[in-house]
Amino acid sequence: MEHTPEEEERINAVLRYLEGEWQVDRYRSLGRSKFWFNKWRGRCKTGRKDWYKDLPKSDTVIPHKTCEQIEQVVVNLRKALTDGTEDATKYSCVGAEAIQFHMEGLGYKPADIPSISAIKRIIKRNKMTVNKFNAWNLRNETLNAV
Secondary structure, three states: OOOOHHHHHHHHHHHHHHHOOOHHHHHHHOOOOHHHHHHHHHHHHOOOOOOOOOOOOOOOOOOOOOOHHHHHHHHHHHHHHHHOOOOOOOOOOOOHHHHHHHHHHOOOOOOOOOOHHHHHHHHHHOOOOOOHHHHHHHHHHHHHHO
């Protein structure tokens, strides 16, 4: 298995440490800092086979992501509000505030209702944004068809 030049440098620095070479000589000859050397020496001591590789920079878990059930409720409410086929939604607003209001009406706790910015992101992620002019035309077409 081939290693990148950076990985080779890390492996060689730790091998020199294990052979007993002075710490200052090691990192100075490589043009690296004491912090850099101690970081890779510590990673080597963990016992992992791939200790010399960089760890991923991104988070593996998004801590405040809206759960799929709530996201689906937002999507369904948005569809119902933009369709405007029922009498209750015929002339209603379709934005994030309206979705929050309808979620309260459905009995969701305030802690479970996403913020306005989160609702806007959900709408955008599901490609449900509508140009104001197009939304007005869609409403008129729906009303004229009834």
